[in-house]
Amino acid sequence: MQAIPSALIGQNLLVSAETGSGKSGSFLVPIVSYCAKFNADKPHGERKPLAMVLTPTRELCIQVEEQAKLLGKGLPFKTALVVGGDAMAGQLYRIQQGISLIVGTPGRLIDLLAKHDIELDSVSILVLDEVDSMLERGFHEQVMQIFRALSQPQVLMYSATIPKDVQKMANSMVKDLTIIAVGKPNKPTGAVKQVVIWVDSKQKKQKLFDILTSKQHFKPPVVVFVSSRIGADLLSEAIGITTGIKAVSIHGEKSMKERREILKSFLVGEVLVIVATGVLGRGIDLLHVKQVIVFDMPNSIKEYVHQIGRASRLGEEGSAMAFVNEENKNLFRDLVQILKSSGAAVPRELANSRYTFGSSTNKGQKKRKYGL
Structure with a gap:
């Protein structure tokens, strides 16, 4: 996908692409690449979260994390899944062991951050998958709360449907937003x-x-x-x-x-x-x-x-x-x-x-x- 080169050079992106076009890969490739390079000479226990992916559902989080683990296999790259339904203690332990990527739902992540001291200063990439849902629904305030807790990360936003009001909100979040449309935005895939x-x-x-x-x-x-x-x-x-x-x-x-x-x-x-x-x-x-x-x-x-x-x-x-x-x-x-x-x-x-x-x-x- 044409979004990958732009993401690799650190641009903030708002990407509209047809369903099933491989959006997850277009943000996971830059994340894995960045994290693997950053962690190349660091002991495992000293690694801190470098990237975060937020999605609206637990199922989508599980899928994204599994894809990330496949892409990062054999590299200095570990992930943590932070969603409801699984024990928080296990999720916290996973993060404390040294990971590169957190994949989670906004509510569970805020719950974890409120109860435990997790350092997010090193998070350099924030992904909002299904961004129209994340910025329009009840997630909006939770997403902004997480965004404000980070230190001006690169923001990558993706969905098949991006209404104008969501685009306006995205522009207000970050400077120099690059908008990329793949296929026919806001319309079903022709397949x-x-x-x-x-x-x-x-x-x-x-x-x-x-x-x-x-x-x-x-x-x-x-x-x-x-x-x-x-x-x-x-x-x-x-x-x-x-x-x-x-x-x-x-x-x-x-x-x-x-x-x-x-x-x-x-x-x-x-x-x-x-x-x-x-x-x-x-x-x-x-x-x-x-x-x-x-x-x-x-x-x-x-x-x-x-x-x-x-x-x-x-x-x-x-x-x-x-x-x-x-x-x-x-x-x-x-x-x-x-x-x-x-x-x-x-x-x-x-x-x-x-x-x-x-x-x-x-x-x-x-x-x-x-x-x-």
Whole structure:
């Protein structure tokens, strides 16, 4: 990715890139390179954190740390994972043993910093992954609190969707911000074939069952996105009972251990369908997934872009089906624009709706939080 050379020479970056385009690698390569050089002649016990990556979800943190460990294998480079669900004592011990990179969620990191004396003076690189989520949601004050605790680090910010207000906030954080757009910013990757289906709420379950039992339309493994935790549990159970297909749910009320085991069983093919809240909507590399079904449309079009992006990683073709009806009228205008720009068919009901020609979606609406 073209962001790597800019990051390597110390520029502050705001990078907008299509989902599945390799954003994590574009900030981890400069981090590993910098840390390995800095630590080359330092004893292991004397190493202090040199870089920090913040992400909105535990799953994404785990994924980023695993990628970092792979890139840094054989080099003087160690990592620490700081997320809820795991014992804080173990995370603190890991940091005290001498590490180069901290990967964590803002809330857990602030909790750790408040209770223990951890030296961050050496942190020279701060990464905000999924920056639109980090600066817009409840994370904003936490992120700024961490940022103010650092000594003017290089800041690297990444997401598939970067609204203008987030860009404005990013500019206020750092000087000389370089903005890089890869592919079509704020739009779905062209590798995902979108199919939007108009279906009444009462008929959505049956429509989903029809798709899952169709040899033509079912392309496992499949991620089904829903809007609530209890909805995920009930729908996964209904899929198993009605279709006989093994399905599990994943959301923030499940323990860290449960979530790891669920993802593992899904990725190795033991489970064909996973029903998820927004916890899987961003950044997670589900490399074998070629089909996403958006059972409940999210509250913003940018979350839709992130969710369907799970169907394509690194440019591989995938498909996304989305169930739409009058309940999603706030999204109609933006959804039609995205479908047309992608060359996808627009359902007649959606095209003819009076809401399609109304004002844009994102003004004055409440934004649904992650199911964390």
